[in-house]
Amino acid sequence: MTAAPDATATSPLMEVRDLKMHFPVQRGLLRRTVGHVRAADDLTFDVFEGETLGLVGESGCGKTTTGRMLTRILKPTGGSIRYRLENGTTEDIAEYEGAALKRFQRDIRMIFQDPFSSLNPRLRVLDIVGQSLRAHGIASGRKLEERVEQLLQEVGLRPEYIRRYPHAFSGGERQRIGIARALALNPRLIVADEAVSALDVSVQAQTLNLMNRLKARFNLTYVFVAHDLSVVEYICDRVAVMYVGRMAEIGPREAVFTRPLHPYTEALMSAVPQPDPRLRGASARRRLKGEVADPANPPAGCYFHPRCVHATDLCRTEMPAFRNLGQGRSVACHHAETLNLQGALQPRNTP
Amino acid sequence: MSETPLIELEGLRTHFFTDEGVVKALDGVTFSVPRGRTLCVVGESGCGKSVTGRSILQIVDRPGRIVEGRILYHPTPHETIDITALRPMSRQMRTIRGGEIGMIFQEPMTSLGPIQTIGKQISETIRIHKGVSKAEARNQTIEWLARVGIPRPETRLGAYPFELSGGMRQRVMIALGLCCRPKLLIADEPTTALDVTTQAVILDLIRELQEEMDMAVMFITHDLGVVAQIADDVVVMYLGRVAERAGVETIFxxxxxxxxxxxxxxIPRLGGSREPLEAIRGMVPHPFRRPSGCSFHPRCPEVIAGRCESLDPDLREFGDGSQVRCLLYGSQTEAQQ
Incomplete structure (x- = not known):
């Protein structure tokens, strides 16, 4: 297993700064813009080479939008994504268009959530997996077939399957096809958007093992978007928690799970149903009240304050900055230093 | 355990007659649902857990139908109604469905009527099953909406399902399932589409209402975390049969x-090791390619060569009331009769 990267020693593969994605809200006959949904706002974080960074939060928190900006399926409306190329130079890919974008998209691929809707039912496995190889002019004909066969073997499928259509495969096999497609161009970074959420537990375990194996084999970096915190805790080196389009907290996995710094992280963790009947009801005291804020019309101050049990007047008026507290941890909470929050894991020194 | 259970399933077979062949969704399911407790039915997709719930309510979609077996419903310990003997649309079945046995489905958006207000849907259910006046039904509706944690319920009566968030819709669904104070609530993956934070609130709510109303809950889920949090008893299903039934502590x-x-x-566990997970080899077989003998044998890490491929184990009962269908525990019959 890879150790959590030392934040100071290695330079990041990706430096995301003040990244924004504001979708316009249009009304009326003239489609006038009456406001913006701040799907992602002022995101600042790094992605280190060889790590698995987990991106967690409730639905609508912007984690999928963030993943799509990193792969540049979406063009951010502000901020920068500085990406370190293999030759060591760094480029801002947030503004890329056309050929430059296409070249970069070979490096960063995506695995999607739903293995049933993410594969075109009219294409054969050969075409699904080989599409990007063709589009980038890398292989065709017999060479393409060989490459696709080899990719299928890498993900544990039989190479004879290349002429089959997606309907002939189970959910777990389809997700493997999706993974083979992501691997086709020898990417450096893979954004996995809820890649195992739709799978049965036994197949989920196989897929997680496969992803870990491929990561080691091809020296991959993962951004793992998920809502299942047990899965995130298992596979990730670092965890970023998002709330209503903003970064609540980021830090090394064990630190965040043992001693979260943001009250939202604590609440999220207390809600995870743990597969142990003895822990039943242990966390019921920290249930979140109320609903997630509307990203088109967020509350003043800290977005989390209406649901936060620790909120003060400061939280109601002033938005907390996303601050670096050292040891690789950053948090957007005015009271992070004084709150003593409880994570999903017990600290090591107490039984 | 000697108390008469609320529901007894005996050798239930529900088959789907498709153009390609017969899918044996339930292939001899036998278990009982005790009174006033929570029974979780778990298993992977295709194990028949949802069809079990739908069979009890006689709402199996075509081309599926119950071909064999009995569903014995005991409204009181001394009464017995065989649900399979009732016609699905008969008056008695309609009284049971929604009245004595409530239900919550996974996707509230498709299970709630889209063109009726939530107030109307709930109050109509109350009126049909309880025969109360319109005004009384309205009052009870408001009470139920408040009970499931919908803020300002009087103002929400006129809301349509699309106007509510996923969590709120699921609460409406729960209110609808509970509003006739059923003896049994069948909840089919009621929290799967929800965020963990909302899920936690809904699970608390179901648990609380169950204790208060002394209602039995049959909770269908694939999430073992949820099982650990709410179950008293657990039924594990595989390919249309019960593999094991036991108390929640025994199961875990x-x-x-x-x-x-x-x-x-x-399953990955919080704080667990980061070694590769012990995945089950292979995958759930296609329904047309059901393995011979014990249907789990091709994936089983403890398979007994020469026996599990050909012998179909019986459900064997243990002293603590647990049941297991596996040759490791003896008791078997020849597969082909």
Whole structure:
């Protein structure tokens, strides 16, 4: 297993700064813009080479939008994504268009959530997996077939399957096809958007093992978007928690799970149903009240304050900055230093 | 355990007659639902857990139908109604469905009527089953909406399902399932589409209402975390049959069936090791390619060569009331009769 990267020693593969994605809200006959949904706002974080960074939060928190900006399926409306190329130079890919974008998209691929809707039912496995190889002019004909066969073997499928259509495969096999497609161009970074959420537990375990194996084999970096915190805790080196389009907290996995710094992280963790009947009801005291804020019309101050049990007047008026507290941890909470929050894991020194 | 259970399933077979062949969704399901407790039915997709719930309510979609077996419903310990003997649309079945046995489905958006207000849907259910006046039904509706945690319920009566968030819709669904104070609530993956934070609130709510109303809950889920949080008893299903049934502690601490054990090992646990997960090999077989003998044998880590491929194990009962269908525990019959 890879150790959590030392934040100071290695330079990041990706430096995301003040990244924004504001979708316009249009009304009326003239489609006038009456406001913006701040799907992602002022995101600042790094992605280190060889790590698995987990991106967690409730639905609508912007984690999928963030993943799509990193792969540049979406063009951010502000901020920068500085990406370190293999030759060591760094480029801002947030503004890329056309050929430059296409070249970069070979490096960063995506695995999607739903293995049933993410594969075109009219294409054969050969075409699904080989599409990007063709589009980038890398292989065709017999060479393409060989490459696709080899990719299928890498993900544990039989190479004879290349002429089959997606309907002939189970959910777990389809997700493997999706993974083979992501691997086709020898990417450096893979954004996995809820890649195992739709799978049965036994197949989920196989897929997680496969992803870990491929990561080691091809020296991959993962951004793992998920809502299942047990899965995130298992596979990730670092965890970023998002709330209503903003970064609540980021830090090394064990630190965040043992001693979260943001009250939202604590609440999220207390809600995870743990597969142990003895822990039943242990966390019921920290249930979140109320609903997630509307990203088109967020509350003043800290977005989390209406649901936060620790909120003060400061939280109601002033938005907390996303601050670096050292040891690789950053948090957007005015009271992070004084709150003593409880994570999903017990600290090591107490039984 | 000697008390008469609320529901007894005996050798239930529900088959789907498709153009390609017969899918044996339930292939001899036998278990009982005790009164006033929570029974979780778990298993992977295709194991028949949802069809079990739908069979009890006689709402199996075509081309499926119950071909064999009995569903004995005991409204009181001394009464017995065989649900399979009732016509699905008969008056008695309609009284039971929604009235004595409530239900919550996974996707509230498709299970709630889209063109009726939530107030109308709930109050109509109350009026049909309880025969109360319109005004009384309205009052009870408001009470139920408040009970399931919908703020300002009087103002929400006129809301349509699309105007509510996923969590709110699921609460409406729960209110609808509970509004006639059923003896049994069948909840089919009611929290799967929800965020963990909302899920936690909904699970608390179901648990609280169950205690208060002394209602039995049959909770269908694939999430072992949820099972650990709410179950009293657990039924593990595999390919249309019960693999194991036991109390929740036994299922988590000392599961007997190799499938249950394998499931337990395959889930990542908070604070667990980062070694590769112990996945179950292979995958759930296609319904037309059901393996011979014990249907789990091709994936079973404890398979007994020469026996499990050909012998179909019986459901064997243990002293503590647990049941296991596995040759490791003896008792078998020849597969082909």
């Amino acid at each position: 601490d000392a599961p007997r069936h190799p499938y249950t054990r394998a499931l337990m090992r395959s």
